[in-house]
Amino acid sequence: MTVIVAHDTPDAIRGMLKRWFIEPRPNVFVGTLNRRTHEKTVEYIRRNAFGVGLLIVSSYPNCQGYKIETIGPTERKGVEVSGLWMVAEKWNEESRTGPTDDFFSADFS
Numbered sequence: 001m002t003v004i005v006a007h008d009t010p011d012a013i014r015g016m017l018k019r020w021f022i023e024p025r026p027n028v029f030v031g032t033l034n035r036r037t038h039e040k041t042v043e044y045i046r047r048n049a050f051g052v053g054l055l056i057v058s059s060y061p062n063c064q065g066y067k068i069e070t071i072g073p074t075e076r077k078g079v080e081v082s083g084l085w086m087v088a089e090k091w092n093e094e095s096r097t098g099p100t101d102d103f104f105s106a107d108f109s
Contacts (some may be wrong), residue, residue, distance in 0.1 A: 002038060002058040004029040006049075007074075007100075013049050017041070033058075046071055 004017065014023075020037065021078045022028035034043065038058060045054060055075040060067035068078025069086045077086045 001030070001033050002056065005055040007053045009052055010049060011043060013052065016044065042069070051091070 003020070004015075004021065006013075009017075009027055014027075017023075017029045020041065021031035023029055038088070042056065045052070049072070052072050054069075054071040055074055055076060055078075056069040056071070057066055058069070059065060062083060062085075064085055066085065067080075068087060070077050075089065077088045078089055079086050
């Protein structure tokens with residue numbers, strides 16, 4: 001299962017996503033993809049959707065059963081902490097260089 005939350009998605013990208021996903025709400029896409037189709041879809045979006053913020057939650061073989069990816073400018077970022085995925089709502093770029101840094105250095109206040 002894959003859920004994509006997109007902001008300001010161009011019509012061409014929305015049309016491509018509707019091939020494999022349903023759109024229960026505007027700019028929210030839900031579907032089940034095999035690994036290859038998932039990778040190709042995400043790569044297509046990365047190449048063609050400049051400035052579009054995406055939050056992607058997809059099935060993954062870990063203890064939670066999912067992973068979180070972000071593409072472009074988003075207010076929330078996926079953070080992996082000790083093998084568990086969480087969503088950081090406030091993100092301080094100066095103190096964080098990536099999702100593998102120390103969890104407690106993020107500003108969540």
